[in-house]
Amino acid sequence: MNSNTFRMPAAVLLATGAVVLLTAPPASATGGTPAGGEGKSGAVVLRTGLDVGLLNKTVHVPLKATLNEVSAPAKAEKTALTVTLDGVEGNRPVSVLRADVATSRATADKTKAEAEANLAKARVHVPGLPLLALIEVEKVTSKAVCEAGKKPVASANVLGTVTALGKKVTLSAGGPTKVEVPGVGMVSLELSSTETTSTTAAAAALRLKVAVNPLNLNVAQVDGEIVLAEAHCESPKGSAPTTKAPEQPDIKTQTGTGTGGTTAGSGTTAGSGGSGSGSTADANLAETGGGSLTPYITGGALTLLALGGGALFLTRRGKTQ
Numbered sequence: 001m002n003s004n005t006f007r008m009p010a011a012v013l014l015a016t017g018a019v020v021l022l023t024a025p026p027a028s029a030t031g032g033t034p035a036g037g038e039g040k041s042g043a044v045v046l047r048t049g050l051d052v053g054l055l056n057k058t059v060h061v062p063l064k065a066t067l068n069e070v071s072a073p074a075k076a077e078k079t080a081l082t083v084t085l086d087g088v089e090g091n092r093p094v095s096v097l098r099a100d101v102a103t104s105r106a107t108a109d110k111t112k113a114e115a116e117a118n119l120a121k122a123r124v125h126v127p128g129l130p131l132l133a134l135i136e137v138e139k140v141t142s143k144a145v146c147e148a149g150k151k152p153v154a155s156a157n158v159l160g161t162v163t164a165l166g167k168k169v170t171l172s173a174g175g176p177t178k179v180e181v182p183g184v185g186m187v188s189l190e191l192s193s194t195e196t197t198s199t200t201a202a203a204a205a206l207r208l209k210v211a212v213n214p215l216n217l218n219v220a221q222v223d224g225e226i227v228l229a230e231a232h233c234e235s236p237k238g239s240a241p242t243t244k245a246p247e248q249p250d251i252k253t254q255t256g257t258g259t260g261g262t263t264a265g266s267g268t269t270a271g272s273g274g275s276g277s278g279s280t281a282d283a284n285l286a287e288t289g290g291g292s293l294t295p296y297i298t299g300g301a302l303t304l305l306a307l308g309g310g311a312l313f314l315t316r317r318g319k320t321q
Helices: 012-016 280-288 294-320
Strands: 004-008 042-053 060-067 074-076 082-085 092-106 112-124 133-146 152-166 167-169 177-181 185-197 200-212 219-234
Touching: 042 092, 042 133, 042 200, 060 082, 060 092, 112 200, 152 185, 167 177
Parallel strands: 004 082, 042 112, 133 219, 152 200
Antiparallel strands: 042 060, 042 219, 074 092, 082 092, 092 112, 112 133, 112 219, 133 152, 133 200, 152 167, 177 185, 185 200, 200 219
16 A cells, blocks of 8 residues: 655754644635646645644644645545654654545646546544544545636535544535544534636535544644645636637628629629629619619710700791791
């Protein structure tokens, strides 16, 4: 079984004192797009931010660790995490997580960014409680998908039985579920939180607020937060291709009285022969009576006028004679 082991040097821990617990803020969706063309994504199977108080010292030891934390493009499949803390449990490794399945994956390109985390048959422990699991889960998953030109999607699921401090828990979407064990402490469990914006998505399957006082193995208290199955992403900067037709120019259709007609959007007027060589000027001429027959009509009218004038002249001349 694969494992990650971390050791916290005593000198560093003593100099740290009381600390802000989380190694990084909980995943959340925030506005904005990546500077480059590609999207961004990341996932983590487990993240701890705990403050461990020791019985024989006045310091608090920070327990900050992650399992299978990846940023695109990457994947990880380690199933165990142990941490060694100076002064805790006789300086022996503390088993934080053991699972049958613990995977995380993140991908990103110019069209889509995606991340997911999966955990199955998992047991989480904290210092001072080596035999009693803080939480046991059958399966938890989270997924975040950010596709260019589409609304990001986030989902998280907790499947099967959940046990906290040895008690079977029924989780509620309406708010945190609290489990308290006299002489041990309390765990508050928040179920499946997701958040999305126009360009980002984030999901966490389970978030635990921990406050236990085991008074065992030199551990006086353990406070902080643990997150199981976390995923987040940011959409690529570019937009996805669309099938929308290109916009037509704003051309008003004109109507002529002759045989020619105007085709909307083409900007030209087709002649009676269908050659399409006419222009909008021809249509205007048709509206005012102008066109290719105008000279002949004008000439005929003048001829008739001349003949009429001549006939009138001859008639008058005959009467005078």
